[in-house]
Amino acid sequence: MNELYHMCTLCPRACKVDRAAGQTGFCGAGVLPVVARAALHHWEEPCISGARGSGAVFFAHCTLACVYCQNASISRGGKGIEVTPRRLAEIFLSLQQQGAHNINLVTPTHYLPSIMEALDQAKAQGLALPVIYNCGGYETVETVRLLKDYVNVWLPDWKYFDKNRAARYSAAPDYLARVEKAICQMARQAGSPQFDAEGILQRGVMIRHLLLPGGLGDAKRILSWIRKELKNRVLVSLMSQFTPTKELKRYPEINRTIRPIEYKALLAFGEKLGIERGYTQELSASGAEYIPAFDGEGVV
Numbered sequence: 001m002n003e004l005y006h007m008c009t010l011c012p013r014a015c016k017v018d019r020a021a022g023q024t025g026f027c028g029a030g031v032l033p034v035v036a037r038a039a040l041h042h043w044e045e046p047c048i049s050g051a052r053g054s055g056a057v058f059f060a061h062c063t064l065a066c067v068y069c070q071n072a073s074i075s076r077g078g079k080g081i082e083v084t085p086r087r088l089a090e091i092f093l094s095l096q097q098q099g100a101h102n103i104n105l106v107t108p109t110h111y112l113p114s115i116m117e118a119l120d121q122a123k124a125q126g127l128a129l130p131v132i133y134n135c136g137g138y139e140t141v142e143t144v145r146l147l148k149d150y151v152n153v154w155l156p157d158w159k160y161f162d163k164n165r166a167a168r169y170s171a172a173p174d175y176l177a178r179v180e181k182a183i184c185q186m187a188r189q190a191g192s193p194q195f196d197a198e199g200i201l202q203r204g205v206m207i208r209h210l211l212l213p214g215g216l217g218d219a220k221r222i223l224s225w226i227r228k229e230l231k232n233r234v235l236v237s238l239m240s241q242f243t244p245t246k247e248l249k250r251y252p253e254i255n256r257t258i259r260p261i262e263y264k265a266l267l268a269f270g271e272k273l274g275i276e277r278g279y280t281q282e283l284s285a286s287g288a289e290y291i292p293a294f295d296g297e298g299v300v
Helices: 085-097 109-124 141-146 163-170 175-190 216-230 246-250 260-273
Strands: 034-041 054-059 103-106 131-135 153-156 201-210 235-239 278-280
Touching (some): 085 103, 085 109, 201 216
Parallel strands (some): 054 103
């Protein structure tokens, strides 16, 4: 799998740099995964976190560059600890021993060859948890196909429908074309949602949408597409937790929290469309206190 680091095209940026030779592309990542935190996480949707927590492994660097990212210290700052695939496999097994409901890979795309190697090693040593692919939705169909035998649950964001917003806030004007194709492929591979006796998602796709300030129109277009193309074969999570950061002074149009009227309008629209399977948030879910401490817990 390490040959995938040569002429890297793991994400839609297709930088084609030789990461195995020390070159870096848009994401800034090398070959060995950088992990900022690996611990039981209780703040995901109920079917992900359950009673015992999701085994969330937060990877540093990112294939997107969202100006509002709450995890900027790791996604853009690269904060974390470099680990080998062998150590990563040990981390997965440790999370299973701690009682995690799943292994939750958070922004993993740029480290896929190493992660796949680690999963192979961990499974050979008894890893039996479902694997969740928690990503920004900006993926290639080829990469999704590559993960057919590795990923049980797909948890992509769908951030934008409007290409101008995608370009301004994530430097990805091709975002829509990429996310549509990638999510369709995820749905084909995973099938309809399946749950265990505890109500924990074992297979399927859950699409998250974080409502941005002034983004109600964009959000409605996303929900309309999902309802038309995927019917109720996927779960939808509508999130209100947008938290302004100091970096947003340069983006005054989104430098605020979500207004209750905006979020209520989105929920009403989803109900009108007939979207039946999914989750919503309380407006109180926004705030810096919900951002994990990226202090290397579970890594060292």
